Amino acid sequence: MVNMWTVALLLLGAVTAKEICYEHIGCFSDSEPWAGTAARPLKVLPWSPEKIGTRFLLYTNENPNSFQTLLPSDPSTIEASNFQTNRKTRFIIHGFIDKGEENWLLEMCKNMFAVEEVNCICVDWKKGSQTTYTQAANNVRVVGAQVAQMISVLSTNYSYSPSQVHLIGHSLGAHAAGEAGSRTPGLGRITGLDPVEASFQGTPEEVRLDPSDADFVDVIHTDAAPLIPFLGTRDFVACNHLRSYKYYSESILNPDGFASYPCASYKAFESNKCFPCPDEGCPQMGHYADKFAGRTSGEPQKFFLNTGDSSNFARWRYGVSITLSGKIATGQVKVALFGNKGNTHQFDVIRGILTPGSTHSNQFDAKLDIGTIEKVKFLWNNNVINPTFPKVGAAKITVQKGEEKTVHNFCSESTVREDVLLTLTPC
Known part of the structure; x- marks a missing residue:
């Protein structure tokens, strides 16, 4: 008889929405649209901040090789660091099965230091990313909330404007950036690098990265990853099977090497139907995409370009x-x-x-x-x-x-x- 009661309780639990709350970052539920939908059939709650173990690793022009750890719960760590309020801050958020100390994140910071003075913060959430995909896809909700918490601490304690913040997210990290942006009014920019589709395609705006998450949203898709419809304000499609973060990293050092052409499709682009640039010009895919911000319509737009198939990727x-x-x-x-x-x-x-x-x-x-x-x-x-x-x-x-x-x-x-x-x- 005990077993039958257990089954009944399990069935009851399956239809009752659960909610879990964490200090400083709020509550997370497994009700729709977060679970129990066609895109997200499984009811999975995100792990706690402690279990995910998110770390904020600050690199600056003064400490390009070794990071300083910032704790949003302890603002004195920011005070004691090289963080400077007169500089832009760019957060880099890795994706599924990845980690914050991977070479590509530091490489991206170092390329930035070659062209600008900047606070470059690598967000490490490896414990939360190196699990099942469904769990990791839910953990990004907490990671995004923690990024928003860090931005809030900077804003409250140092009058640091969110308009000076740029979030760069790869894979699942792109949706973590979207979550942070939806919690941060006036966020300057989000760049999504191959945002993953599974568990996000066809979901409402609050679940995924979308154009309302920052003042400027740009997304780089490589042709290995199909486009998510209506995902980014400006979708750049770079056609070669390589990681989008490599394109972004190289674009920092090549301000004019990634011109992208407005076009209906890659087929039209390949058929030479989208040349030359229109009167308003062509945006640069990657780091300098925001230089073009005022010259495009507010509507989502797609731009296409070819890249090299190995480093160097820039093309003219x-x-x-x-x-x-x-x-x-x-x-x-x-x-x-x-x-x-x-x-x-x-x-x-x-x-x-x-x-x-x-x-x-x-x-x-x-x-x-x-x-x-x-x-x-x-x-x-x-x-x-x-x-x-x-x-x-x-x-x-x-x-x-x-x-x-x-x-x-x-x-x-x-x-x-x-x-x-x-x-x-x-x-």
Whole structure:
């Protein structure tokens, strides 16, 4: 009989919402929308702050290699640290199965120190992240509340404005940032790096990172992670299977190397339909995205770009249009651009029938900003022995850099046999 009562109590417990409260950060319930929904079928409460063991590790320009631990419960730890109220504060929050002392978090701080004076706080919640996914996804509620508590302590004790705070969250950490933002009126910025979908897609705004969580919200998705619809105010889609935090980290040192193009889809972007930048310009994905804040509509927007497939990831996009001259032939045409800061590789523009007078266009992503374009080199070949040795040339090549309105024209009256370089100079 005892066993039957136990079963009945368990069943009763399954339908009764539970709530758990923690000092300083408030109460957490397992009622909808936090649990018992299609996205979150299991009723799981977040662990206590003690069990999660969240730590705030402060690095600054003065202590770039070793952290100082800040305790929101003990403001004297802030007083005794290198935290400076006249600087911005950027929190970096790791995700599932990760930890706050991972190299990538410190690397990101160090890149910041190269370009700015900043309080860089790595949020370590490894005990709460290295568990089952469902538990970790609920633990972010407490982690986000603790981040909000820390911001509140800074605001109350030091008159430090939340508008000076930027939260950078990777994976589950992006949703922890969203939780902190929803508890912090006037928070400056949140950047989500590949925010995870499971347990968050299709949930109401209070559960996930959303555009209302900060004055400026930007999200980087790599193509390994599908877009969560309506997640970020500005969604940047970088197409290569690599970790978004690496892109963000490198963007700090490359203020113009991650220009991103407003576009309906990646397919449209790949089809060269989203070039050059519109009149208001193109935002930079990553660290400098907020420089663009006033120039986009308040509506959520998507921007696309290609990145390198290994470090260095920065790319500069160029559009090229070629008007052919000479004899009709079959083959392929390549061009390389030469500027005062360097030159590009040879890029394919056309393969097929090369008809004099026809114009062909393509776009490509160069590994460097070549600066002022001074000349263009044209090359064609067809890898088939042709006894007539036709000569093909480019009467005109126009070049445009993605972020610039200026179109540069290069001309030549010469034609060349295959595999012979033809140099075009400004018309």
